[in-house]
Amino acid sequence: MSNNEIYEKELSFQADRRRATVELIKIISDLWYDKTIELVLFRNQLIDRNVSEILNLVEYASDFVEKPISIFDTVEVAKAISQLDLPPSKLDIGKLVYEYHLDGNDNASVIEFISNELKDAKSSNEIEPKDVVLYGFGRIGRLLARELMTRTGRGGQLRLRAIVTRGKVDQTVLEKRASLLRNDSVHGDFPGTVTADVEKQALIINGTTVHVISANAPEEIDYTQYGISDALVMDNTGAFRDKEALSRHLQSKGVDKVLLTAPGKGIPNIVHGVNHLENDPNEIDIFSAASCTTNAITPVLKVIEDNFGVVSGHLETIHAYTNDQNLVDNMHNKYRRGRAAALNMVITETGAGKAVSKALPSLEGKLSSSAIRVPVPNGSLAILKLRLEKETTVEGMNAAMKKAALEGALVEQIKYEMNNELVSSDIVGTNAPSIFDSKATIVTEEGKDTVIYVWYDNEYGYSHQVMRLAKHIAKVRRYNYY
Incomplete structure (x- = not known):
């Protein structure tokens, strides 16, 4: 086959992929506006996405699960969902495609598999706006x-x-x-x-x-x-x-x-996904969604605590500047924050180390913390230096975090990032409050000291955590398949 023939074939395949994506976008919109069924792709929202954005998300999904996930498979699963009589739901179509192939169901009909996977949806409670x-x-x-x-x-x-x-x-x-x-x-x-x-x-x-x-x-x-x-x-x-x-x-x-x-005083401070089920909205009227930093580090710390145990540690947050700092040098009631925010790195305090224990009591007194405000308007980083109870390796730590990002109670909270070139501007617009940088994980040869890097969009990621908690408080959470 000549180079021109190969090129023409590539063009044809690219057109087919984009045409299939357009079909997927229509199904996504119809399900949302007709049935209040929201499709996501490994927790990444698909509503109002364009063709290129969705194709990039499909590629990320394939890399994440280390198994080919094509746009054509995704469309077939979406079609099957649209044929079922389902209540208002939030369904991870990436997980459904992955599970379909993982369980060796390639010879079974897609709709039969989807019907079986979502059989519990019909028993979900009706919700009041x-x-x-x-x-x-x-x-x-x-x-x-x-x-x-x-x-x-x-x-x-x-x-x-x-x-x-x-x-x-x-x-x-x-x-x-x-x-x-x-x-x-x-x-x-x-x-x-x-x-x-x-x-x-x-x-x-x-x-x-x-x-x-x-x-x-x-x-x-x-x-x-x-x-x-x-x-x-x-x-x-x-x-x-x-x-x-x-x-x-x-x-x-x-x-x-x-x-x-x-963060609030005298009221439950909630990190959704970690301790929200411990606080019943039928009995409590006032809630706190804690801070952006607490929402970033607590899910990751829970995974580490559950798998390896935390003896002690220190948290350093490299945080975007905020509106409480000065644009130019001027008086401020806190030390250092009076200096121009967009020109200086500013050492300041954070209560995130202590705040974690409100959601994870087992970490009470184990973490110290400090913060540096840096000249970026959004996008922050938490560095966790931890002493562990159990030995592990870089591979063991990353495997535990990847499993938590793929299945279980923290799939909405943790995004597993595999990009070698990740920088702060890349994470702006991420709806997960914790972005685990797998390429930056450090574990000592002894296996009990580790350094973890957790990125977070301190505005957008946190806002989504607030939304998740709001739905819990309002009792309007739909049936979810993650």
Whole structure:
């Protein structure tokens, strides 16, 4: 075969792959908007992805499981899912394709295999939609608004109904709020529509009204006048951090539960996937989603604790600068944070080492911690230097982490990264709170000292953890197949 013939064959195959991907995109959209069935690929979201993005995710999936996963197999499995009568669900199509071939089912019909794998879906409980209020509209608040509106679908889970801010709500303010939601210097443009409606005092997001309410105190708001009832309030202000202060939200008419998007005092601090099942929303009204760093390191530490045991260790976070630092040198109430954030590495403190023990009590008193803020706007790194109870190797440590990323309770929390060239900008937009850098793992020859590198998008990855916890609190978690 000549070079030109080989090239023509490659072009034809590439066209077939892209055509199949277009078909997959249509199935993904139909399942989401018609049946509230969300397809993901090894926890990577597929809704609103383009052809090239999906093909890249399929390639990652194939490398991850070390078994060929083609776009054509993926389409066949998606077709089979679309033919079944399933309740609202979140299904990992990559895992289904992998399991289909792994179990030697190649000779059985795809639909027969899928029906058997998803047989428990029909016994899942029906869910009631939950109204959501964002109290505060900063970095995390706007990312939550984006995700809530992108994933609204038929409105069967979380429904964003209102945003609470301080100050007047006029045309100028609404336009500025809309612009900040629409455009983001780190995360890019919002894949939807946002317009300001001064008459309604609202943002119209993807054609849906989201009221913008001005208030100086939580208890002065009557949400019922906006048609909102039994709402979950997500407090993103950072102003209310303990049970007494956060309880003020519950004095508002129309509020049922409160979720703080920061570490809290006197309330359960939850890392979803690790300790959320230990806190029953039928009995508890106020929750904390802990910090981005705690959500990054706790899942990885749980895997290490369960497999090898942790004697002691130190955590160093290399963290993106945040809004509490100064843009230029100026006064600040904390040491060093007054120096220009985009020009300096700044040593500061973190409570993440102690915070881990709230989710993993077995690590109480075992970890020290410190932090360095660095001149990047987003994307952080945690370095864990640990003394282990059991000996292991680099291969043993990586195998334990890969298994946790592929199956079990932490598949949403841990992404297993295999890229030799990984840098901080590469992890921006990753919805897993923990990105385990398998190529950077260090284990001493003795086998009991290890250094682990965990990347995390301290905004986007954390926001997804908040969303997962919110669904648990609101009791709107669908049937999942991971």
